[in-house]
Amino acid sequence: MEELGKRALTGDIRAVSRLIRNIEDQVPNTHEAIKHIFPFTGRAHVVGITGAPGAGKSTLTDQLICSIRAQNKTVGVMAVDPSSPFTGGALLGDRIRMLRHADDPGVFVRSLATRGAMGGLSKAVGDGIHVLDVMGKDVIIVETVGVGQQEVDIINHAHTVLVVLVPGMGDEVQAIKAGLMEVADIFIINKADREGARKLYKETLSMMDMGKFPSGWRPPIVMVESNMEPHTFAKSVDELYEKIQEHYAFLKDRNLLQERAQLKVQTEINDALRSAILEPVLNKLIESGEFDEMVQKLLKKETDPYTLADEVAAKYLVK
Amino acid sequence: MSQIKVLLAMTGLDPNNKRIRLLARTLKETSGVEAHYCGMYKSLEDTATEAVRLQVDLVGLSIYTGLHLTVFPEMRRALDAAGGGKIAIFGEGLIPAQDAEVLINNGAVAAIFPSTAPIRNIIDWMLHRPPG
Numbered sequence: 001m002e003e004l005g006k007r008a009l010t011g012d013i014r015a016v017s018r019l020i021r022n023i024e025d026q027v028p029n030t031h032e033a034i035k036h037i038f039p040f041t042g043r044a045h046v047v048g049i050t051g052a053p054g055a056g057k058s059t060l061t062d063q064l065i066c067s068i069r070a071q072n073k074t075v076g077v078m079a080v081d082p083s084s085p086f087t088g089g090a091l092l093g094d095r096i097r098m099l100r101h102a103d104d105p106g107v108f109v110r111s112l113a114t115r116g117a118m119g120g121l122s123k124a125v126g127d128g129i130h131v132l133d134v135m136g137k138d139v140i141i142v143e144t145v146g147v148g149q150q151e152v153d154i155i156n157h158a159h160t161v162l163v164v165l166v167p168g169m170g171d172e173v174q175a176i177k178a179g180l181m182e183v184a185d186i187f188i189i190n191k192a193d194r195e196g197a198r199k200l201y202k203e204t205l206s207m208m209d210m211g212k213f214p215s216g217w218r219p220p221i222v223m224v225e226s227n228m229e230p231h232t233f234a235k236s237v238d239e240l241y242e243k244i245q246e247h248y249a250f251l252k253d254r255n256l257l258q259e260r261a262q263l264k265v266q267t268e269i270n271d272a273l274r275s276a277i278l279e280p281v282l283n284k285l286i287e288s289g290e291f292d293e294m295v296q297k298l299l300k301k302e303t304d305p306y307t308l309a310d311e312v313a314a315k316y317l318v319k
Numbered sequence: 320m321s322q323i324k325v326l327l328a329m330t331g332l333d334p335n336n337k338r339i340r341l342l343a344r345t346l347k348e349t350s351g352v353e354a355h356y357c358g359m360y361k362s363l364e365d366t367a368t369e370a371v372r373l374q375v376d377l378v379g380l381s382i383y384t385g386l387h388l389t390v391f392p393e394m395r396r397a398l399d400a401a402g403g404g405k406i407a408i409f410g411e412g413l414i415p416a417q418d419a420e421v422l423i424n425n426g427a428v429a430a431i432f433p434s435t436a437p438i439r440n441i442i443d444w445m446l447h448r449p450p451g
């Protein structure tokens with residue numbers, strides 16, 4: 001496993017691919033490889049892109065790759081798709097839109113399916129970013145569907161967060177509900193040639209007037225029009241990339257990068273503790289059948305979850 | 320917790336993607352298999368690169384153009400060249416039984432399902448295939 005980590009450091013595509021697959025599958029000693037690469041992480045600019053399904057995240061990412069490559073920077077993309085919570089199955093097809101970069105060695109695009117495991121989403125994404133980072137990618141784009149707390153958590157791994165809104169989806173309210181307004185560093189109003197784009201722009205603007213920006217960065221709103229006009233579309237995305245760089249420079253100038261990094265390592269230690277402490281205990285309980293017993297007891301109202309948790313804690317926690 | 324992972328692909332100018340989309344959808348909703356569908360009109364080389372990057376267990380190719388005797392061995396070569404020697408191939412489409420036999424015997428594919436076979440058969444085969 002350590003060998004795999006070493007090979008990933010040299011940018012070996014197959015090693016990187018295998019490593020990410022192991023992260024997805026939660027192969028037990030994958031941690032060994034991550035231990036090996038961890039000291040070399042933290043060089044890339046991580047950009048998170050989130051928004052409702054169908055907002056155009058993949059299409060934007062695809063064009064963003066072009067803008068970044070035009071500056072001779074390398075790109076890693078991780079498209080995160082939640083697996084079905086019922087079957088564990090997943091259907092991923094993001095890269096239908098990104099295959100045009102398949103021949104470019106400076107671009108590595110990878111879908112990541114998130115198996116339903118506890119806290120697994122954030123952990124897998126965090127580790128995946130590390131792998132792309134040590135592979136030597138200058139910019140890493142993490143694309144995720146912005147619904148649910150877990151997806152919002154991914155934001156903790158990014159330096160710059162883009163929130164994609166589209167007109168006509170009742171989005172301004174949806175976005176607040178999803179907790180997306182607070183995390184955005186840059187708003188994108190996509191499909192801005194559609195009806196309702198101006199309205200959405202004004203609403204987003206007035207909502208921002210209510211917000212406070214303790215860091216001093218007021219999120220800009222970038223309008224991006226349909227990709228049916230390749231030229232103007234490319235131009236809007238170039239502008240978007242300028243804003244992204246501006247934000248990164250802002251973070252650097254104000255020493256805020258450190259703050260983001262701190263948020264990231266906090267998330268990471270949280271996840272690592274979870275997998276080192278909680279998961280083994282839970283696995284034991286499930287294997288021994290105790291977990292089912294507890295469920296049955298709770299159903300009969302013989303006890304309550306907190307008493308049970310205290311009992312388990314008393315048994316496994318050594319103070 | 321290792322999960323089966325498949326890349327479903329179409330190649331050339333073959334537009335008959337209904338069955339493969341149905342397969343992808345059924346896999347997601349009933350089986351717990353992770354299915355990646357790349358869309359139509361893809362080259363075999365791109366498909367192979369993608370399969371290696373995703374580290375899939377299987378590549379499923381749907382062919383309705385009658386070119387199966389050429390395409391499947393080419394797909395095998397492309398995968399081997401990309402470093403995906405361990406990735407197995409299965410086929411789906413308008414493929415006569417005698418052609419299927421030829422392709423299985425010459426090692427190009429692990430299994431072939433005619434367009435009349437129920438989707439369930441394909442999934443059962445995937446789930447009960449010996450690993451490796």
